[in-house]
Amino acid sequence: MIFRNRSEAGRLLAERVAELELFDPIVYALPRGGVPVAVEVARTLAAPLDLLIVRKIGAPGFPEVALGAVVGGVTPQLVLNDDIYAATGRDAANLERARRSELDEVARRRRRYLGDRPVQDPAGRVTIVVDDGIATGATARVALAALRAQGAATIVLAVPVAPASSVEDLKSEADIVVVLHAPEEFWAIGQFYRDFHQLSDEETISYLRAAWDSE
Template identity: 65%
Template sequence: MFTNRSEAGRLLAEPLIERLTELEAHDPVVYALPRGGVPVAIEVARRLHAPLDLILVRKIGAPGYPEVAMGAVVDGASPQAIVNEDVLAATGGDSMGLARARRRELAEIARRRTLYLNDRSQISPRGRVAVVVDDGLATGATAKAALAALKGQGAALTVLAVPVAPAELLGEMRQYADVIVVLHAPQELWAIGPFYTDFHQLSDNETVALLQEAWAEADATPPTDGRTN
């Protein structure tokens, strides 16, 4: 359905702008979930004339099944974790294993923060419309952690914007996001990749280059009043 993540971001921006305009929700900040969410979020932020930032979250894989999300942990002064208790029980996970995985993923978050942001200050969501963008949802674990963290940091409104997510997951996501914008919500979704012609795994270098280009463009653009229309 999408040529690549950038096209998905351009398509996603249109209904998102309409929804925010309906709600009279101004002054948004777009938070990308790296790495795959970065090119999507860049296009969304560009069309919203909104600042782009990162929300650093790592999935905690289940023991023996690293692709299955047992939970997720998000960066911050007090790192927050979301645990999928059903997956934890079904895969034989325990609290000690969860704690080890949490420490490991927090170390990776610290590495990414240094690499991706360098000395760039992050944007506080306090009193703002916080828009979390990814290239798609499968289990939703990382998005849940991101949304919970932004709400805990004082976001006035939390928005989840993704090109594709399973229909059955959206009801659960409404416990975390005040607003959800999704382009395609199939009844069954086994993987996000088939919805893209190009769904290559972004490297760190590619991610950094995309961010630097987007931030340089934004820094050179005169500020607006933060409205979405």
């Protein structure tokens, strides 16, 4: 299965999610690539659209290794990889500084993308997390954990494509997982799209504004 672009993938994904007949859901996009996909899902479901902005906290001296991550929202969350945290020796004071720094960046990005639009509260609600695809699943796991901590009643993960191994792993993290294509052989998300260019902030904002204009 090859998608023409993220919008086409979103329309196809929306059809599958609509079959679940979810009650009064909130759609959360993982920016930037998840936004065009989530726009189509939110439009089909006539659901509010919000963002979950995830920022990684790197291990000391090894920034590419995720010690944890912060996620924005009504109640911003810190999600730690306990094993890596224990192995790195990072102390609580350094962790708190990193947390504050990354939350500041989450807030900056939210203002840029959403302006003064209110944050959706997931407590007691059906929530749908949407991205353009999953590779390792690390970002999705953090987003799902954050929604769980904020009291979401039901968490749905919906993506156009993900490796079969990741799908099985994520079934323990979300209440429902919707994936259109789950190949055994998987190298990168982009191999399943004809157009998979990196979205700019400006493009992301234009997708969001078009969605809000149609509300």
